[in-house]
Amino acid sequence: DSGVTQTPKHLITATGQRVTLRCSPRSGDLSVYWYQQSLDQGLQFLIQYYNGEERAKGNILERFSAQQFPDLHSELNLSSLELGDSALYFCASSVRALETQYFGPGTRLLVL
Amino acid sequence: GIQVEQSPPDLILQEGANSTLRCNFSDSVNNLQWFHQNPWGQLINLFYIPSGTKQNGRLSATTVATERYSLLYISSSQTTDSGVYFCAVGSQGNLIFGKGTKLSVKP
Numbered sequence: 001d002s003g004v005t006q007t008p009k010h011l012i013t014a015t016g017q018r019v020t021l022r023c024s025p026r027s028g029d030l031s032v033y034w035y036q037q038s039l040d041q042g043l044q045f046l047i048q049y050y051n052g053e054e055r056a057k058g059n060i061l062e063r064f065s066a067q068q069f070p071d072l073h074s075e076l077n078l079s080s081l082e083l084g085d086s087a088l089y090f091c092a093s094s095v096r097a098l099e100t101q102y103f104g105p106g107t108r109l110l111v112l
Numbered sequence: 113g114i115q116v117e118q119s120p121p122d123l124i125l126q127e128g129a130n131s132t133l134r135c136n137f138s139d140s141v142n143n144l145q146w147f148h149q150n151p152w153g154q155l156i157n158l159f160y161i162p163s164g165t166k167q168n169g170r171l172s173a174t175t176v177a178t179e180r181y182s183l184l185y186i187s188s189s190q191t192t193d194s195g196v197y198f199c200a201v202g203s204q205g206n207l208i209f210g211k212g213t214k215l216s217v218k219p
Binding site for chain 1: 204
């Protein structure tokens with residue numbers, strides 16, 4: 001158990017819908033990262049937050065947004081969902097940027 | 113952007129055998145991590161190793177930053193070592209992942 005929790009574990013929804021994925025980092029970790037893993041794109045970095053502020057952006061679509069709250073948990077919002085958004089979404093956390101990242105169990109999203 | 117290449121893409125071993133996985137990257141990095149994704153999809157951090165050598169039980173890793181490669185050694189492999197091994201690099205916190213090496217250890 002990495003200490004990073006993600007909910008829900010599985011999510012099935014329809015095209016055009018909006019979903020919210022939630023992540024609680026390890027106690028004491030200030031950095032939160034979101035990654036997407038799909039068969040065709042592999043593991044891709046989406047976005048990073050540090051202590052509530054956005055620090056880095058990767059291949060995150062405009063339909064996706066994220067935030068980190070004062071209690072350091074983070075949410076990833078996916079809207080206008082398309083079939084191609086079906087993937088495993090991971091959250092990771094670390095104390096600082098240049099340190100070990102601990103991954104949560106992931107949320108498996110299926111868009112039908 | 114930084115390119116990450118892992119080799120071999122697939123590896124089949126008999127239990128007890130040793131193996132070496134390689135990660136080449138195209139630019140200077142100050143963040144390099146190795147992960148194991150088990151058959152249930154869980155990603156487990158093995159090493160944070162931007163340079164130097166580290167060992168943890170049957171696993172060890174070496175990164176030669178000046179030559180832009182890292183090696184992961186698995187000794188006396190066990191069936192529980194099966195899964196995909198990823199190398200991930202970056203200049204800050206955001207990691208760029210290679211495509212992975214899929215390891216299958218047969219009993």
